[in-house]
Amino acid sequence: MNVKVFQFNGCNKCFHETILLKQNDMEVELISNPKDWKGEKIDVAVVSGYLLPEDKEILLNIQSNANKLIAYGDCTTTGGIFGLANQKGANITPISKIIPESFKINGCLAEIEELTATIKGGEVDKPPSLCKVCKRRSTCEYLDEVHRQIDIFENEEACFNDLGFLCNGYIATECKERCVDYGTQCRGCKPIIDRSGVRMLGMFGTLMGNVEVATEASKYGATDKLADKDDDMTESLPDIVGNFFRFSLPTSGLPKGRIHSKGSILENVFTGRLIEEFPLITGLLGGDNSISMTLSIIEAYEKGAEIEVNEQTKQYRQKLRSLEKELKNAIDAQDAEKYKDVTEKIRKIAGNMNLSNVFYGGFKTPIDGADNFDDYKAEPFEIKEGTYKNGIVEFSIDSKGVIKEIKIKEGA
Amino acid sequence: MSSCDINECEGKYDNIVVFMCNECGQGSANTAGVGRMPYDPSVRIVRVQCTGQIGPIQIMDALNNGADAVSCVGCCIGACHFFNGNLLSMRRIKLMKKMFKELGYSDQxxxxxxxxxxEGETAVGDFEDIVERLCTAITEGGTFENEC
Structure with missing residues (x-):
């Protein structure tokens, strides 16, 4: 079967994941610059990367030449994490607005097994809800307060949401990355329902039933109404757009944001996000540089905020960096076997390809039973206002831990 | 901030959706009707069993289908006929207000x-407040469609 994979804009992790299709006796060609593609008849076209309105012509050309068009990964199907730039006026478009009748495979990183099944045309089983396979159990009791960081080993049975640790697992299906297994909340990259972010907002608002909400007297009629001032509700969730609409802002039915653009698309995505979500976001969108980008951001903050890092952590980080180089070599050589081998090694240390296990001061869950986990365990840290710099990145956070400004040098 | 004042927002809105609960909310609107109290003709009342039924989905549906402003009117605090529905929807709406602020819109x-x-005047007073706030939002240029 003749398969061509087209990479549009942004992160190329899903694009490189399709190298694994070569293991299935398919004739696969990866096209990293679809603008230069001349056009020929193909069986299956796979599209990855985020789309802009100006990509419409190229996409229609691909569609007219292909028997089947598959959108692979959240960036293409829903706008994905780059869709957060729409908060600052960008125009990232989900594929359904350009070609409504395409096949869609959600996920960040999208699963290669699902793509293989869709290409072959077989029935794809609908995966169960994430909560069904999660080892934690939810009671949906009202929360007294919301925590932005918790010690995940204190209670290993209760649902993150019951502990006041916002997890979007309610609206997600089971996936291969399984961030929840590595002490990181689900952010709903594989939604089980449409307008997932809006629904999760309603759900979490209900769960916050015992958190104090400010009311004031109405000047007409002497009854109460919702007050404008900040209260525990708004203080405890400083970044609603980034946490509830991480992958679905362009498809959620919300209007396009009117916040002034900060510059490049990456800067727009990062500004306004929270410091504790920062490593995961860079892990999600860094493409083949995600490991070095995530680690340099973590190290910048560790250095500035004086978070101790021990030798074992440094060793593991060094190993991750060398694995990133190996991964690049495997991609250059288009070697499916080697690619699989290296990604498995990365998954073993970092948890998954989104690096959920990597955090400030260490790792969230044990990597190898042979070491002493207490040595490299990541602890909840205190947020320290300031400007942090390391190599290609420079960012400043305010007292609540919201990223105010970020500069990423080009070519990173 | 633009130069126009609140009086200029007249005629810029014609749909204000107000979800009123079947108990105190709708009851006060009925009392206002019996008392022949006038209120803004743009107000469209949607009767719901309890404001606890209203969440982000319903509010976004209303806004995306042409509502200029959406409000809930429920029972007094502590007097919900279904335990705490009014308090729950208050929390959801508070989160939505924060979300609109993050997107660069007014939360009014x-x-x-x-x-x-x-007391019918409580419902009419709420409607007056809704209109006043909508005008603030329009003059600040922060609603979905209208701005000065």
């Missing part, structure tokens, strides 16, 4: 109020 076009079934 959605809100939640309470009223008393025996």
């Amino acid at each position: 076009f959605i809100n939640q109020y309470t009223s008393r079934a025996a």
Whole structure:
């Protein structure tokens, strides 16, 4: 079967994941610059990367030449994490607005097994809800307060949401990355329902039933109404757009944001996000540089905020960096076997390809039973206002831990 | 801030959706009707069993289908006929207000109020407040469609 994979804009992790299709006796060609593609008849076209309105012509050309068009990964199907730039006026478009009748495979990183099944045309089983396979159990009791960081080993049975640790697992299906297994909340990259972010907002608002909400007297009629001032509700969730609409802002039915653009698309995505979500976001969108980008951001903050890092952590980080180089070599050589081998090694240390296990001061869950986990365990840290710099990145956070400004040098 | 004042927002809105609960909210609107109290003709009342039924999905549906402002009117705090529905929807609306602020819009076009079934002026007072806030949102250029 003749398969061509087209990479549009942004992160190329899903694009490189399709190298694994070569293991299935398919004739696969990866096209990293679809603008230069001349056009020929193909069986299956796979599209990855985020789309802009100006990509419409190229996409229609691909569609007219292909028997089947598959959108692979959240960036293409829903706008994905780059869709957060729409908060600052960008125009990232989900594929359904350009070609409504395409096949869609959600996920960040999208699963290669699902793509293989869709290409072959077989029935794809609908995966169960994430909560069904999660080892934690939810009671949906009202929360007294919301925590932005918790010690995940204190209670290993209760649902993150019951502990006041916002997890979007309610609206997600089971996936291969399984961030929840590595002490990181689900952010709903594989939604089980449409307008997932809006629904999760309603759900979490209900769960916050015992958190104090400010009311004031109405000047007409002497009854109460919702007050404008900040209260525990708004203080405890400083970044609603980034946490509830991480992958679905362009498809959620919300209007396009009117916040002034900060510059490049990456800067727009990062500004306004929270410091504790920062490593995961860079892990999600860094493409083949995600490991070095995530680690340099973590190290910048560790250095500035004086978070101790021990030798074992440094060793593991060094190993991750060398694995990133190996991964690049495997991609250059288009070697499916080697690619699989290296990604498995990365998954073993970092948890998954989104690096959920990597955090400030260490790792969230044990990597190898042979070491002493207490040595490299990541602890909840205190947020320290300031400007942090390391190599290609420079960012400043305010007292609540919201990223105010970020500069990423080009070519990173 | 633009130069226009609140009086200029007249005629810029014609749909204000107000979800009123079947108990105190609708009761006070009925009392207002019996008392022949006038209120803004743009107000469209949607009767719901309890404001606890209203969440982000319903509010976004209303806004995306042409509502200029959306509000909930429920029972007084502590007097919900279904335990705590009014308090729950207040929390959801508070989160939505924060979300609109993060997106660069005004948070004045959605809100939640309470009223008393025996006093029609509480409902009419809430409607007046909704209109006043919508005008603030329009003059600040922060609603979905309208701006000065």
